[in-house]
Amino acid sequence: MYVAVKGGEQAIARSWDLLAASRRGDPRLLELELAQIREQMRLAVARVMLEGSLYDENLAALALKQAAGDAVEAIFLLRAFRTTLPRLATSLPLDTGAMRVRRRISGTFKDVPGGQILGPTADYTQRLLDFSLAQSGAEADCAEDHDPLPHPLPNVLDTLAREGLIEAETIPVGDPEPPDLTRSPLMFPASRPARLQNLARADEGWLLGLAYATQRGYAESHPFAGEIRMGEVGVSVCPPELGFEIDIGAITLTECQMINQFAGSKTAPPQFTRGYGLSFGEAERKAMAMALVDRSLRAEELGEDQLAPTQQQEFVLYHSDNVEASGFVQHLKLPHYVDFQAELALIRTLRQQAADLSQQETRHD
Amino acid sequence: MQTRQRWLSVLANSPPNALQTLLAPWRQRTEAPVWLRRAETGLVMLQGRAGGTGARFNLAEISVTRASCRIGEQTGHGWVRGSNAEHAELIAVADALLQDPRHQAELLTQLVAPLQGALDERRARDARQAAASKVEFFTMVRGE
DSSP: OOOOOOOHHHHHHHHHHHHHHHHHOOOSOOOOHHHHHHHHHHHHHHHHHHTTTTEEEHHHHHHHHTTTTTTHHHHHHHHHHHHTEEEEEEEOOOOGGGOOOEEEESSSSSOOOEEEEOOOOTTTTTOOOOGGGGGGOOOOOOOOSSSSOSSOOOHHHHHHHHHTOOOOOOOTTOOOOOTTTSSSSOOOOOOHHHHHHHHHHHHHHHHHHHHHHTTSSSSOOEEEEEEEEEEEEEEOOOTTTTTTTTEEEEEEEEEEEEEEEEEEOOSSOOOOEEEEEEEEOOOOOHHHHHHHHHHHHEEEEEETTOOOOOHHHHHHOOOOOOOOOOHHHHGSOOOHHHHEEEEEHHHHHHHHHHHHHEEEEHHOO | OOOOHHHHHHHHOHHHHHHHHHHHHHHHHHHOOEEEEEEEEEEEEEEEGGTTSHHHHEEEEEEEOOOOOOOTEEEEEEEEEESSSSHHHHHHHHHHHHHSSTTTHHHHHIIIHHHHHHHHHHHHHHHHHHHTTEOOOOOOOOOO
């Protein structure tokens, strides 16, 4: 437990100045502009938007600049800012089937309707440092096919779904309003919609580690990347003053559909099962990790043994939020003076008791 | 899609400076808007569906700016993602003018059509560039 302290205003004000100077670095160099961060650090921006739970590239760029590139601190800043804005509406469900695709691959089928589209990926780079980027480079000249990619691009999993080989993903009766973790606390057992919201906001490192663990055997998911698609999806709302749906602009999303090993029962023949990941921007690693962990958390509903931590909702979901985790870890820096004095007095007493006891025993000998 | 839905979509998906340039001549020759709601930025909760087609879930919020104005008899509304106040107000003005039968036909051809054309061209270019990165993988036959 920590105690409140007073004073230190001057020292705190000076620490702010030092932080500002430290953030700025060498003042002879040009200062970073938000547009540069937004355009050239787009994956950092996407991560801050997703885990900060607010899609706004400019605010995320500002948060990254203020946090000197510390993603978790920037996420905290964005989360704090979002609490100052009113909520005007809820969107219509995002239609990823209508995505204007810029990348779409499948790890399960070589030939998929519409083809495998590599798009802007680092997958086929050799991960050699490119020293030409140390200087300003020329603009890349991107080739164009004569024919544009078909739109909408058919979903890879639809083929399996039509044959009944994979579980159907259909709208439940009444299309219920999902729980909202920004307004009501996480309760257990958490429904899949609650889990997906938690996983979307979850720290990428945490999810990646858990996802890796599921692959190494801490779950029974046996995954294949059925489809990963990235591109632009329109956001629609239905404002009360208009009374009809309108498109208010497009955002970049990455979606991952994992195909996992079967589940069957006495009444239903075996079917592939699904894991789902959805992320902002080109955050593909996050979408894949989310899909793997979504699947491992479905252990109970699919009647699997829940032996691994990756299958335990409370363990995964309670520790996934890096704003909470960072706060609790870092609160140890706050004054715990009284608490520690009590511990200190206690350990001195215990040591004195032990010393007295051993003296008595020596005397008996 | 209804005409008004279509123009609101085009206006929201166009760069605000292009919209401003094309709208400028009309703003000079028509009444000044009476603002019912100056631009206001807030949040919209984005919902996804599990597996893309299943149960709804809350993904995260998005910043959105809205504005409403009256020009003559017409009320215009602007909604656009992001925090650009000017963009939302430009949409509201354009929406009010587009509903006025005296301006509609001209505005559809001189404002909406060029913006739509630029948007279609941007989207088609992205789709042609994406198509150019289509890959044919060949499965290697393993040697016996």
